[in-house]
Amino acid sequence: MDRWMWVTWPAVGVIVGGLVSGWRFSIWWVLIFLCCCLVAWWVSPWSRGRSKTMSDVMALPDGDRRVIVYWRPGCPYCERLRAALGRRGDDAQWVNIWQDSEAADFVASVNGGNETVPTVVIDGEPHTNPDPRVVLEALAP
Template structure:
């Protein structure tokens, strides 16, 4: 996509459409960066993330260049203590974990308590997070009335 965008930008520049050429080149470079495996992003080692695994916390295994991972990251912004982001390209244990759950095609892989979602969309993530928080509230309330 980056090379195609840059090629069209060169053609636009040759024909004298400089503004469009510069905008398209900038967009092509931005998309190249966003989808690059070299792009940094939020990351916590999988072992550390699994230590805090519970119903109130989500663990998201992601990879740079994965479109669904990028969508989820764009929708869930900012530093949040209730979400651990694990980059599978930076952590061999996370890569093995992802492989055992369907490989790169399963990303983003979302874990909330005992729930595991493959190729999670933003809606699925939010629903699993809400269900996990509800389970945690029910566990905290404990049995009622001699149940």
Template sequence: MMRPWILSLLFVLCGSFVAAGLAFSGSPGAAAGLLLAFLALAGVNSPLIFPRSVGAAEASRRSAADGRPVIYWRPGCKYCIRLRIRLGRDARRLHWVDIWQDPAGAAAVRAANDGNETVPTVVVAGRARTNPDVEWVREQLSRTR
């Protein structure tokens, strides 16, 4: 349960220590700016920017019913973050599976990627594509019912 938050927690702790050092050395403005930058990094790398994850079985069931793609991701993955940000509001319409929380999701990603847990892996109608272009994902989403 704690694993998805480790990177964010490290950003907060490191930022706090560095900012405290700057504040004690007489640079409170720089300390505040640096702390805000570290907090922003923590937020971007946290699971909070992603829509709520479901299990792989539930995502597959929902995808079969509505035709929407399933995206397998993990916290801290810069490619997952990039895809999520570039999708914007469309991201909420997709089915997201956190492979660190769902062993079945991790197994599905390994099966699609020759044993590697390479994310983001997008599955549409049973066919997987690893680290796809955002426009391709939008095109697949526009084809849904």
């Protein structure tokens, strides 16, 4: 999905709401518009707030950046990883590739030119969409 596709979701909600209600205002307009706004927020670059930049993470001591997760909003694989890690995921450094072009370039460089996420760097070695158990093992004290 294009990184700015989130802008069109509310418009889709209005069009679908109009079609469902025969272009008369009804509760369907409101419900469908609100659902589309929710989807728009979920896939927007700001859905989880501002994350760290790649340069911020690289400035940390080596021990604090053993696990770096490159992610983007709206990615179901990123959400799966975040959910599987639970509280342990807070020990990883999360970098949103939509908020940091340097991070997006790095992810593309290790994934054959594609911005495939989640890309997780564990002790300097990149892993594309790894099994959450691998990441949990790396985060273990």
